[in-house]
Ligand SMILES: Nc1ncnc2c1ncn2[C@@H]1O[C@H](COP(=O)(O)OP(=O)(O)OP(=O)(O)O)[C@@H](O)[C@H]1O
Ligand SMILES: Nc1ncnc2c1ncn2[C@@H]1O[C@H](COP(=O)(O)OP(=O)(O)OP(=O)(O)O)[C@@H](O)[C@H]1O
């Protein structure tokens with residue numbers, strides 16, 4: 001389903017170059033549940049942004065369902081993103097001066113075929129799944145950090161994405177809430193959604209089926225999670 | 229040093245009221261190292277914002293070194309904040325279009341008595357302590373999530389605060405880097421800085437001397453960390 005071949009991402013900084021990703025090679029199949037780990041600055045978010053069609057590589061190939069995505073125009077990338085991807089950003093990126101409900105409804109608005117009533121129903125359901133039904137009408141700045149993170153998760157799943165990309169989805173959640181979110185991700189994964197999640201917490205990585213470890217822009221380890 | 233008496237914080241939301249903090253009572257002495265824990269939405273950041281003079285309570289008293297801070301004007305709060313507090317925000321709040329070094333120098337700029345050379349030297353040293361000396365000239369949007377978090381930590385400690393308030397300071401850091409940041413906090417604490425840190429990770433709370441647990445805006449537990 002996904003093939004990355006010699007994928008590279010560089011940033012030119014005056015007379016030095018930051019090699020954020022260097023010759024990344026991997027295959028991801030439909031229904032995978034992958035935990036991406038590695039030190040701060042090792043390239044995890046850069047990989048997620050390329051997989052989620054939010055950024056393009058400097059070199060190499062990103063093959064998705066038989067098409068070379070790194071060749072796509074901005075418009076084709078945006079269309080693919082809206083149709084197939086759900087993204088939980090490391091910094092949440094909620095719209096300010098917008099309620100939790102409006103933030104979650106946003107991905108559905110690209111879909112001209114659904115009614116306003118159905119849109120609202122789906123968004124409220126997604127908020128229910130993350131325990132935030134009663135915060136639906138709070139503005140994003142009236143929510144705690146963990147509540148903002150959960151709104152970002154609801155927004156990522158409301159449009160039934162094929163691929164869910166979650167960058168540190170439990171970074172601001174206590175253990176009990178983290179377990180609930182992981183149970184939700186496992187349920188989505190059993191229903192066929194491919195889940196790729198960055199986490200620095202080994203307890204959270206345990207919920208995945210496969211663990212990929214980054215160092216200095218390269219994959220140094222890619223193995224099955226024991227017992228899964 | 230700090231006494232909170234019947235501290236309350238409410239938000240009026242149309243016909244309902246959110247009780248973010250309800251009758252919080254506690255004493256904090258100079259040199260304390262406190263881990264604040266509790267579920268998402270339980271009032272931890274609200275407490276931190278009031279302690280850090282970024283917000284005022286709806287009721288009750290905040291006594292700091294013999295003065296009732298909840299009576300202060302905005303100007304007096306700002307002066308107290310700049311002189312005594314270092315704050316690591318849950319969302320980092322770095323200035324965009326500003327380098328890591330400039331972000332860290334910012335708290336020092338209020339101090340008219342220090343030279344530009346000394347200001348730069350102190351800021352570079354703080355970046356060194358969080359392992360980011362070589363990222364000093366990156367802009368904040370050119371840093372990874374964990375790098376941004378560490379710049380926020382450097383900025384909070386550069387002005388030799390009396391009280392360091394850190395809201396989820398390791399939320400985006402891997403284990404090795406988290407251990408380094410905790411060693412830094414312990415070193416600062418041994419040098420006399422009072423450290424109050426929100427964390428949802430029990431392994432991180434272990435570095436503190438005292439653990440305070442919140443639920444629904446109240447302190448339900450306040451005890452010494454075993455073995456410390
Ligand atoms: N400006 C606001 N208006 C209305 N409600 C608010 C506002 N700010 C915070 N709240 C509510 O107050 C409660 C406490 O928020 P707070 O940010 O202190 O929680 P927290 O313990 O830090 O949570 P987290 O672990 O998720 O960061 C939450 O239920 C939140 O929805
Ligand atoms: N726009 C940019 N310009 C220059 N360098 C960048 C830019 N964006 C990221 N980098 C650098 O690329 C490297 C990888 O960044 P990335 O965000 O992928 O790391 P990460 O593994 O997600 O880290 P973290 O765990 O801290 O979130 C970092 O060293 C970072 O400083």
Ligand SMILES: [Mg+2]
Pocket residue numbers: 044045046090167372373374
């Ligand atoms: Mg990252």
Ligand SMILES: [Mg+2]
Pocket residue numbers: 144145146272273274318395
């Ligand atoms: Mg908080």
